[in-house]
Amino acid sequence: MTQYLLAVHGSDEDYAAIDPETMQQMFEETDRFNDKVREAGIWVFAGGLESPGTATVVDGTGDAPVMTDGPYLETKEHIGGFWIIDVPDLDEALRWAAEGSKACQGKVEVRPFQAEPSEA
Amino acid sequence: MSLGSRDGRGLTSSTNGEIERVFREEYGRLIASLVRRFGDIDIAEEAAGEALVAALEKWPESGVPPNPGGWLTTTAGNRAIDRLRREKLRDTKHRQAAEMYDDTPHESLGLFEDNEDDRLRLMFTCCHPALAPEARIALTLRLLGGLTVEEIAQAFLVPETTMGQRITRAKKKIAAAKIPYRVPEAEDLPARVATVLAVLFLVFNEGYLASGDGDPVRTDLTAEAIRLARILHGLMPDEPEVTGLLALLLLTEARREARVRGGELVRLDDQDRGGWDRSLIAEGHGLVRECLAINRPGRYQILAAINAVHTDAPTADATDWTQIAALYDQLVQVDPSPIVALNRAVAIAELDGPEVALAQVDKLAEAAPVLASYHAFHVTRADLLRRLGRSADAREAYDAALAVCDNTAERAYLTRRRDQLV
Numbered sequence: 001m002t003q004y005l006l007a008v009h010g011s012d013e014d015y016a017a018i019d020p021e022t023m024q025q026m027f028e029e030t031d032r033f034n035d036k037v038r039e040a041g042i043w044v045f046a047g048g049l050e051s052p053g054t055a056t057v058v059d060g061t062g063d064a065p066v067m068t069d070g071p072y073l074e075t076k077e078h079i080g081g082f083w084i085i086d087v088p089d090l091d092e093a094l095r096w097a098a099e100g101s102k103a104c105q106g107k108v109e110v111r112p113f114q115a116e117p118s119e120a
Numbered sequence: 121m122s123l124g125s126r127d128g129r130g131l132t133s134s135t136n137g138e139i140e141r142v143f144r145e146e147y148g149r150l151i152a153s154l155v156r157r158f159g160d161i162d163i164a165e166e167a168a169g170e171a172l173v174a175a176l177e178k179w180p181e182s183g184v185p186p187n188p189g190g191w192l193t194t195t196a197g198n199r200a201i202d203r204l205r206r207e208k209l210r211d212t213k214h215r216q217a218a219e220m221y222d223d224t225p226h227e228s229l230g231l232f233e234d235n236e237d238d239r240l241r242l243m244f245t246c247c248h249p250a251l252a253p254e255a256r257i258a259l260t261l262r263l264l265g266g267l268t269v270e271e272i273a274q275a276f277l278v279p280e281t282t283m284g285q286r287i288t289r290a291k292k293k294i295a296a297a298k299i300p301y302r303v304p305e306a307e308d309l310p311a312r313v314a315t316v317l318a319v320l321f322l323v324f325n326e327g328y329l330a331s332g333d334g335d336p337v338r339t340d341l342t343a344e345a346i347r348l349a350r351i352l353h354g355l356m357p358d359e360p361e362v363t364g365l366l367a368l369l370l371l372t373e374a375r376r377e378a379r380v381r382g383g384e385l386v387r388l389d390d391q392d393r394g395g396w397d398r399s400l401i402a403e404g405h406g407l408v409r410e411c412l413a414i415n416r417p418g419r420y421q422i423l424a425a426i427n428a429v430h431t432d433a434p435t436a437d438a439t440d441w442t443q444i445a446a447l448y449d450q451l452v453q454v455d456p457s458p459i460v461a462l463n464r465a466v467a468i469a470e471l472d473g474p475e476v477a478l479a480q481v482d483k484l485a486e487a488a489p490v491l492a493s494y495h496a497f498h499v500t501r502a503d504l505l506r507r508l509g510r511s512a513d514a515r516e517a518y519d520a521a522l523a524v525c526d527n528t529a530e531r532a533y534l535t536r537r538r539d540q541l542v
Contacts, residue, residue, distance in 0.1 A: 002298050054360075084301075088298070088300075089297075089298040089299070089300040090248075090250060090297045090298050090299045090300065091300050091304070092306070094250065110297075112296055112297045112298065114296075
């Protein structure tokens with residue numbers, strides 16, 4: 001089994017353009033999708049993120065840590081939320097990603113986690 | 121692993137030539153079975169390379185064994201096991217691979233013979249939609265066709281290092297993201313087969329209308345595409361689009377000798393039909409009948425049927441243009457692209473005259489400006505304008521075609537046609 005990050009990408013503009021009714025429907029469908037992921041026994045973790053404006057970047061590589069307000073990447077599109085699932089292969093991960101993308105109405109990037117050393 | 125003079129080994133004797141031929145023929149089968157056994161493409165390629173070296177040492181003395189494919193598979197398998205044992209404790213990657221090594225017979229899909237299963241799986245892995253399209257082509261040619269990285273780089277006019285990196289990155293993604301080594305499940309199969317067919321068609325077309333200053337036709341690539349399409353058809357005889365693609369490739373290949381003469385492209389109506397390969401045409405016609413009988417028409421089947429009508433006519437004048445136009449009407453339903461509409465206009469020119477066709481072609485260009493960079497658009501216009509006696513406009517269209525055409529034989533033809541105009 002391999003763990004995959006399914007990251008939902010979008011821009012604030014995209015999110016702002018959605019009317020409240022549709023937003024409510026998206027939340028409900030995402031909840032239903034989450035239940036399905038749990039029932040399938042592949043759930044590791046999932047969550048939605050606050051807007052990138054709430055982020056702080058910490059650089060602890062120097063003598064003293066440096067804090068910067070805002071996200072690390074100043075991009076229009078950012079991660080709005082993610083799932084981590086544990087499935088046998090990429091095809092399985094892609095199938096779940098397609099369903100998750102439909103539920104939350106956003107593009108989903110699928111990325112495998114590195115194998116843990118203990119698995120080797 | 122490269123072959124022949126390229127690696128400095130200099131295969132000169134006839135045995136070595138025979139070994140090269142056998143190895144090329146067996147490569148896809150060999151790699152596919154090794155990937156299934158060891159679960160790792162790199163290990164499979166290394167072991168196949170070592171088996172080739174062993175064959176080059178042994179066979180010139182002992183002669184080519186009666187079952188060379190079996191010999192190579194056994195030898196490569198033993199080499200891979202030796203290597204895995206040797207490196208087992210040194211390297212985590214190999215340890216993982218060793219753990220994946222499974223001596224028990226693999227679970228058969230129940231559809232095909234075992235080693236055919238392997239090649240089909242490998243084909244779907246190489247053409248997985250999660251890989252970049254150019255990587256799919258490169259991997260298919262490398263792992264199933266046995267072409268060297270250098271050969272693939274030459275075919276697609278990129279530096280060898282670029283192609284090497286592209287292939288390495290794709291293999292890394294297959295391993296890290298766990299792109300499965302299997303035939304897709306029923307729900308994914310039609311879309312995934314379409315990807316495999318698209319790759320084979322692209323390989324063939326690159327061979328048939330080669331870009332660059334080299335040979336106008338790359339028979340190594342057309343032959344490779346046909347060989348892989350034959351394998352796919354053998355593995356999936358009931359998929360009509362697979363049958364359709366094979367028929368299309370065979371009917372196109374049948375005209376190859378007559379299509380380029382003296383370094384110049386010869387258009388269909390001017391070709392010496394006595395130079396067409398009758399056995400390929402007969403085989404192609406048989407396949408067209410076979411797939412159309414299933415009655416699930418698709419792009420490749422319709423294109424094959426159009427080619428069947430052309431190759432059925434004893435002379436260009438005897439071509440059944442009504443049937444060809446009807447087939448293009450059907451193709452427009454399946455694939456409503458401006459390129460299909462452009463080809464349909466060529467048939468209309470034969471039925472309703474060049475004026476009607478030219479009006480359609482110009483209307484197409486208004487709707488799809490992208491056609492302006494497509495050389496066949498200008499070639500079609502040039503021909504229609506010439507037939508209408510509009511020499512100055514025709515000359516302009518030939519110039520526009522030449523500006524975007526990079527096949528040497530076609531350039532020679534277009535230049536001559538242009539210079540015939542007064």
